[in-house]
Amino acid sequence: MKQEIIQTSIHLFDKKGFTETSLQEIVEELGVTKGTFYYYFKNKQELLTDIHLEFIEFLLSNQRTILNDDSKDSKEKLRSMIYMVIHSIKDRKKSARIFFREMRNLGPDYLEQIVQKRDQFRVNVQAVVEEGIENGEFQTDLDPNMVTRGILGMTNWSYYWFDPEGDVSAEELTSIYLNIILNGINSKD
Template identity: 55%
Template structure:
């Protein structure tokens, strides 16, 4: 039931927004009581935090798996990370929207935890780019922080416009992004 409450809340938060969606809206849409909701969550904010953690923890776990793969070059790892980010929008678009749009509705302690995890994701990409520069895969004069922010900017914003059932697949979008990124940073 916890998963059903979370999934339905994601749909409602995406459609109406966090502040405009009440606990009553959630339970009514599922045909359950508020008692059922409160069995799993102490508050609507705790539910929102659960959604945020589910999204960022999943990305961090997958990113870690990619980065640990010693058989892949930095270029290949970068492609896998960008693909993962676009694919997460395809598979978890509503949760991605909530993650980026509703963070201000978390209390300051929860925001701090999410920001730490988001920063770790960014730092992992920075380290990947830095390693690519050091091993000669990427140009030596790159501003690693700016390149990292550019990568995150183009991928994270795609939740606003990417349509998984549109003319281009998530993998094709990732290929376009990575080609655009690498043509600017890849050594000839």
């Protein structure tokens, strides 16, 4: 039942927004009582926190797998991370939208653990950028922190507009992003 509450809430929060979705609407959609909701969650904030945690932990778990793959160089790890974020949109678009859009609705106690995990994701991407600089794969004259934030800015907001069933596949979008990141958009002339 807990997962049913989470999935129903993801749908409603995505459609209406967190603040506009009442607890009553969630339980009515499920056909359960508020008591059922309170058995699993203290309040709507805790529910939103669980949605956030589930999404960021999914990303971190996949990111760790990429980081620990010694067969990949820094470019391949970066490509894999970008692809993982883009590809996750197919199955987790609503969760991604809620993660980025509704973080502002988390209270300080709930927000702290989410921000720590989000920051860990950024630090891990930056570690790949720094590793690529150290081993000569990437330019040495750029600030790794700013490069990382640029990469995440591009990839993280794809959830808002990217249609995995559209004209461009996740693989093609990853290649476009990686080409821009590694080569810029200057003419090769």
